Amino acid sequence: MPAATALLRESPAARTGLSIAVATGAYGVSFGALGTASGLGVLEVCALSLLTFSGGSQFAFIGVIAGGGSAASAAGASTLLGLRNGVYAMQINALLRPRGWRRLAAAHVTIDESTATALAQEDRAEQARGFWVAGLGIFLLWNLMTLVGALAGDAMGDPQRWGLDGAAVAAFLGLLWPRLRGREPWAIAAVCAVVTVLCIPLVPPGVPILVAAAVAATIGWLQLRRERTAPTGVGA
Structure with a gap:
């Protein structure tokens, strides 16, 4: 405990990771309650959090099941949303270069929040601290709160009234905000926000964020291509 306290006191990334873990992990209550409400058993809901551990993919799975879809279609929707984690994994592998068992552990806890916490840091050591504190913290709390939500079930009422969905969104926006420096990032963010809003009534849940991505x-690709083809200067 003293070592953990010292780490949080000395590392801004660790403090950020912990705050993100608390806000996001608490939202696991909502998944647990919604999972049992969709017809899944407590063990099935907990297994989804333990093995899949990707909030968007998990909600997509139970959303399809609750709507009367087959297990195959639910797995397909879940897999589609989970593809983004593969992109994150390439970034984290290049950034932190984990080895041995840490590589397997890093792969499992590579999610939106842990990746964003790492990328928000400038120092290499802080990137690693932020990633592991956020990733492992969310994993532990998400699974614990999933169990709580699954056991509580209907006694909790509507999970959204607790505001946990807003807490998760606010936490992620807190990570994104400092990275929007200059007009260009703000313009891209605005375009993606408009695209997301326009897609919400037209496509299944979870897909709008993929379209925006x-x-x-x-x-980004067009900008990179333009920079590569631009003249480097006269008389160089």
């Missing part, structure tokens, strides 16, 4: 990636 594709738009951002396309803009």
